[in-house]
Amino acid sequence: MQDLLYFLQQLINGLTIGSAYALIAIGYTMVYGIIGMINFAHGEIYMIGAYTALITITGLASLGVAWLPLILIVALICAVLVSSSMGWAVERVAYRPVRGRHRLIPLISAIGMSIFLQNYVHLAQGSRNIGFPALIQGGFQFGDPDSFQTSISYMQITIFITTLICMTALSLFISRSRIGRACRAVSQDLGMANLLGIDTNRIISATFIIGASLAAVAGLLLGMYYGSVDPLFGFIAGLKAFTAAVLGGIGSIPGAMLGGLILGVSESMTSGYLSGEYKDVVSFGLLILILLFKPTGLLGKPEVEKI
């Protein structure tokens, strides 16, 4: 019974982190699906989302606003607005001018953007870790109170539910809306979509905005869950989310979700049953294994050579 509770607790820990990885991974996978480039500045967009949320929360608190749902909603809206305009601007400034060139050029532009944004936040906010106020506290406990108890905190529940809502909304948006349909068309064949009268520039901008918004949501959630932010906040998370996207099959949205969850759970199981030291070894080892046996990722479609 004890062992089962322990396993459940590690599973909950893993799924929490995994769903946040999935939110960030969507940004990588959608951009890759449409213009075939890796947006390495995406981790920084997520970090900026977390900072914006923190600044908003602190600002509201100093204005005397104490009603929690209001604080969270305003923080969420601000984070999404700032991050998505940042995502849009990054695309306009750094990627659109070099689109269609050799593959390496947008990649280098993206790495440059990532360094720029990181250092911008260093300058603007300082390099220290800043603590997030603990807004959502408490949780449910299962099991015998005298021995090991599995607990699921309200914060973890918030992360699951928000992720679920975002993912459902995104799936509906992609499958039902006009822009979603255009997104799918552009990802299948950019040149052809252009010929058929789709404003591809607008669709590409929309993709960046959607990815950045989800990253901002993840930034708010993980900032509160972990408890602090710093300018390097986005680097590791971006790397992990990128791994999740590749694991699930880059370019595939359900793949990014699956990849995020698998990565999160494998990390928490490794730290839970082996040692935290092997956490990254196992997750990146898993990536190598999957790429060896299924180079397109778990749910990726095999690329057909176009003639």
Added chain:
Amino acid sequence: MRTSVKKLAAAVGASVAVMAAGQVAAEIKIGIAGPMTGPVAQYGDMQFSGARMAIEQINANGGVDGEMLEAVEVDDVCDPKQAVTVANRLVNEGVQYVVGHLCSSSTQPASDIYEDEGVLMITPASTSPDITERGYELVFRTIGLDSMQGPVAGQHIASLNPERVAIVHDKQQYGEGIATAVRDTLQAAGVEIAMFEGITAGDKDFSSLITKMKQADVDYVYYGGYHPELGLILRQARQADLDAVFMGPEGVGNKDINTIAGDAAEGLLVTLPPSFDQKEENQALVQAFNDKGEDPSGPFVLTSYTAVQLIADGIAQAGSDDPMEVAAALRANSFNTPIGTVQYDDKGDMRSFEFVVYEWHSDGSKTPVN
């Protein structure tokens, strides 16, 4: 064409060298190397503020044998790669004395360069024993060693009759070194070590680690490393209802841990150098810091002050500004400093240095435990 470019370069190089030499003759340059930016910059602030104060005061009193001290400040971000870069830069600028670096993992590679280039280095903060283990002649410190601090922490935990202790470290030279010293002390005292595990510096999610501690039912946790990670561990442990007492080395003992951990920092145990700013004989100096609006209570402020003072005293004692002779003078004499009487052994370690256990509070203050 090519040879003329080379000649030109040689001429420029020579004139730069002449200019640099001219500057050295006029004043004594003291390099101050530590993190101005990055996650542990607050310790760097302590170091820079202490060293600057010493330089100001020495210059106000007429310098060292009439020569003024000049600070050359560089930022190593507590990153070993950066440390090597800035060490080379200091050497190129003709600096012969360095106060720094702060993090042991930076001090170690930088000290190789200083020793080779004949630069005398005094670290005010690096506690890893390895730094002075290599028989270097120009490496000193104004702080104790992990091998002194670890046993103090270990003995304190052992005296509290723990049932099961978890030891966690950040896999860096400083954190792992001190965690190992604590483990050895606890094992010698017959305490059960439930887990000994590393995390990655920069990690944010410790939920799995905390679940494991809960499963192992530990009542004491020792963390070897710095405050950004321990702050998060404390906070996430509080969220997960882990009921254990945490303890850490001086790398966690600064007020930033409160902004990260909030109330969860209450009751944290920290081994720190004794509060030199509380000593009677340092009150004039403390006043000087207060007048500048700076806080002298950080663990590395007065150790950095002392490092500068030792360089000045060493030069005066040796009657020469050759680092080798100054090093010999530092080893041969004892010095009266704000951190007490300093006497060096052959390795460049202080013959005695005391660590004290403090209890940390959620408002950032601390009280001595014993």
